Amino acid sequence: MKIKNIFLSATILASTVIANAQELPYQEPPKEIKEIALAKLSPIIDFSEDYKWMLQLERAPYYSVSELAQPELRLAGIRINPETFSESRQRGYVGVTLVNMETKLERVIEGFPDQSIILNINWSPQSDKIIFFVKEGDGVYLYQCITTDNKAVKLSNRKINACFGTSLFWINNNEILTLAIPENIGNAPVGSTVPQGAIVQENSGKAQAARTYQDLLKNKFDESLFDYYFTSEIIKINNQGSLSTGIKGVITSVSLSPNKELLFVEKTHKPYSYIVPISNFPTTLSVTDINGKLIKTIAEIPLVITAMGYDTTSPYPRNFGWRPDKPATLFWTEAQDNGDPKKNKTEYADIIYQQTFPFTDVKKEVVKTKLRSYGVQWGNDSLALITESSAATRLVKTSCFKPGSDKDPVPLFEFSRDDNYNNPGRPHVVKNQYDKYVLYTNKKNNQLLLLSDGASPEGNMPYLSLYDITKKKNTILWRCKAPYYETISRIKDPVKLEIITARQSITEPVNFFIRQIKSNKVKQLTNFPNPYPSMKGVSKEQIRYKREDGVDLTATVYLPAGYSKEKDGRLPVIMWAYPREYKSASDTAQVRGSKYTFTSISYGSPIFWVKKGYCVMDNVEMPIVGGNGVEPNDNFTEQLVMNAEAAAKVIHEMGVGDTSRLAVGGHSYGAFMTANLLVHTNLFKAGIARSGAYNRTLTPFGFQAETRTYWQAPEVYNAMSPFMYADKLNGALLLIHGELDNNSGTFPIQSERFFQALKGHGATVRYVVLPLESHGYSAKENILHMLYETDSWLEKYVK
Structure with missing residues (x-):
């Protein structure tokens, strides 16, 4: 009884005044x-898709307390700056240097406003342009830099809605899609200091256990603020200006089909919840064409509060996405145990389905898993990988399968999530004809390239290996050697086995190298000093x-x-x-x-x-x-x-x-x-x-x-x-x-x-x-x- 009283009193009282507290300058x-705490760190490195260019992104220093004191709204589990319609407290970058990989010529990109922060970057499909999301004092804007120049130019005066982060999709090399603040949005709601009524929450006998969350909605005024700041519209932007697609709402996610003709849009809507964050709110999932015309409403997902326990999940369809190897095919996962394996014993935990444009046919089964599905890695019509896992036992299992085949998946790897020694690594992926990432494999679809952390009794020694699916044989092609810790940052050419690595040692900070595995030639790309x-x-x-x-x-x-x-x-x-x-x-x-x-x-x-x-x-x-x-x-x-x-x-x-x-x-x-x-x-x-x-x-x-x-x-x-x-x-x-x-x-x-x-x-x-x-x-x-x-x-x- 004593413990119960402690629990009740602590939850009722939201804050306390500490006796004898004082404000210390x-x-x-x-x-x-102090010298170490304020040391300037090495820049973040990013490579263009054709590996002709390298960006060095200078990290923003610490905020000042005055910057933290800027307006901040905490709504539905997300903190935003209402003046810029963006997530608050983002560090970002304060400078960019463009490096020619062949000549090593460095050019500082200019044109960004003073005191602005670069939140994100995006390379064009042909690697000749860079798009920057730049946060200024009154909002987030898109800037563009052409690689033959060193000047960043504002692409549009439309303000980006970055409350959920930044999203950008290339329709072609000259046109993009992104989320913007709706035009003529008006002024933000103004709350009254006088309450308009009681705040009531009710439960009708149904168990809805939820972990403790911060920053939740508290009342109708919070709901109105949430609608105002999180509502966005999908727009197209090119060199001639911007054009609205007419798709508007609290858009939590949007993705472009591989053929660049369709959009999959997730919108959250009321009734909102005061006990769980936005990720659990009701959602409408739909497909439109590139101009905003509705093709089909795919699903209506109500408020989700998952059951407590291992391996529980949503009882509704989840994890939607476009198959990267098809022009316009959606796939998703459905729990067969209503999301609660403890209450509902079933032979299969999950089934992955797919449906192809125009989405009028019956959904087709792609693959089913006995454990909880944690994602498909698509290759082509002959090969894909499915990973399933059990949180209760920590077991992780990866199998290969032929999408749509009646044959059971063939197990490849099985190990404990905590067993790093037997984790073979992640498969290498490459871009296909749709500019989407798919498994890299040979023509017979019986070999994969694996990138591993190389955990061992001697510590992590990362390696690249060739895995034969038929023979289940793993052949190491390259491995880092003492006294260095060297990880593969990119595989520049999987055929020639040319890789870009990040190498460090006890006395040397991270620097980047190009390695040609077959000839064992090494070329240093950066030379950052010890900070x-x-x-x-x-x-x-x-x-x-x-x-x-x-x-x-x-x-x-x-x-x-x-x-x-x-x-x-x-x-x-x-x-x-x-x-x-x-x-x-x-x-x-x-x-x-x-x-x-x-x-x-x-x-x-x-x-x-x-x-x-x-x-x-x-x-x-x-x-x-x-x-x-x-x-x-x-x-x-x-x-x-x-x-x-x-x-x-x-x-x-x-x-x-x-x-x-x-x-x-x-x-x-x-x-x-x-x-x-x-x-x-x-x-x-x-x-x-x-x-x-x-x-x-x-x-x-x-x-x-x-x-x-x-x-x-x-x-x-x-x-x-x-x-x-x-x-x-x-x-x-x-x-x-x-x-x-x-x-x-x-x-x-x-x-x-x-x-x-x-x-x-x-x-x-x-x-x-x-x-x-x-x-x-x-x-x-x-x-x-x-x-x-x-x-x-x-x-x-x-x-």
Whole structure:
């Protein structure tokens, strides 16, 4: 009864005033931390389809708090800037350099307005033009640059509606389709400060469990704002101007048929929901011609609230798309168990159907799956791949089939989702005559090119292989070699086996190369410098060790430049981690990542503190293992403690870590982990918990991989909630949370209530709210202050 009262009171109260709270002016961390945090990063690289051109996209710096303070609407699970009809807090790019791949000549593209942000780019089919989505002060516009020039020119004065992101389709090399704000839209709705009535929600005896979501619609005024800002129309744009197709509404998705003659349009409509986001709203699915004339309404999907549990899905048709190998054929998936395999036992979980223009014939079965279908990779009339999976068992199965054939698919690969060692990789795709991506295969349709992460006991060593479907034989054609970590960015020519790779090492940042596999010739394309020169000499090592029950673990250890354990002795230690659930101990034990990667330091990284004389243990594995009928979370706390004890033991045995000066930290589920370790062990002097959840009764319909509800497993929810053990905190806990956290389950009230509980029991705790921040942080002032708070806490309670 006590727990039930906690749950009810916490959900009724939306916020709380913290006693003795104060507004502290923004502070900055020490110089060595600030320098790394503000380092200019290498640009993002993008290649034209004909590989004659390369774009270097300069990443936008951090926002300022004043930019975060700009108007923002939070509607139906999406946050937008109402002044620009676009998603808010988009980083984008602030500069573009066009590079001729043959001559290496670089040209900076000019013509973008000052203070504008480039949200997205799109190459024309002939690779001679680039379209840019550019956010200016009053909206998002399209700009075009011809590759023979270095000037970007505004293509149209029509403002783009980018509330759902950016969409663009090439009808031909000179004409495009996109979503625009309707003309003559008028002024935005104005709400009254006087309520017009009560807000009522009702349920008529039907179970409709839903996880906790942020930013939902709350009233009729929110609905009117949602309609105003999310309504768009599909327009055509060419060099002569723009033309409306007449297709208008809250368009959530649009796609162009391979023959460029039809549009598949998804529109959401009322009645809207106040308990789930837009992805669950009622939807009308239809096909029109390129000029907007309705061909057929394909389906009407009502409000969807899926059942709780593994492998549940919508009971209605889902995952619609155009077959890329056909002129105008739609395909989709239908659950045969009404979307709930626990309640409805069926031989086949899903069937994929198709229907061809003019969509008057009966739908035809393409393939059926015994597990839940997770997508088709189309090749041609003779070959396609179907992937099916079970969330309950983690099994992933890929089979090949002949579309429309009565023969059962032929299994190719079968492995656990957590078993990276046996994951063969993803098939290479190429563009066909319709400019759509399809499987690359030989004329006999019995060979595929596979790109693999190359997971192994030595870490990830990516490779390219030739897979023989008939013989089920995999032949490696190329594999990266130590001391480098090299991934395939593009396959430039699958016949000549010419690839573009991104290569890095412990001391070298990512740079791009062209490799000719057959002749083993290599040509470097970029030469980006190390953005962190002050990190020179810092050592990095991936270590392996075991926990008490024999499960193998790994972590990455960083030590200060010039450190000698004989001379300098043991160092204070920071462990940074994020727990993950597994179904088997063997999968848990696999080595993940690579020991040859360059150390890229994001704002949330613990690696900053190696510059302050700490031993940093990053990516410390915290597996929670289930299996044999036991769910991973059934003994979450016991396994978490074993993981932490094993990490503390190994760093002590290495002779570099001082286990009397240990700190632990993490973000989100890592923050949840941190709080649990401080209430269930006395290993740590301090903890850093950023944007976490601490009372699982406030997420009663599931969290992370937990699909049971609070009422089905109350003992699990209670045991996993550090809030319930607020009187048992050991060490000093720093809680940090974004004021406007948008993540499902990590409402700021989680940190507010936990702080109050800890304070009430005399714990050493500090609660820092970062103004205007979401689940991830983006303002320069807030990020520097967060680093200052973390550094001060570690210096005071650990070092």
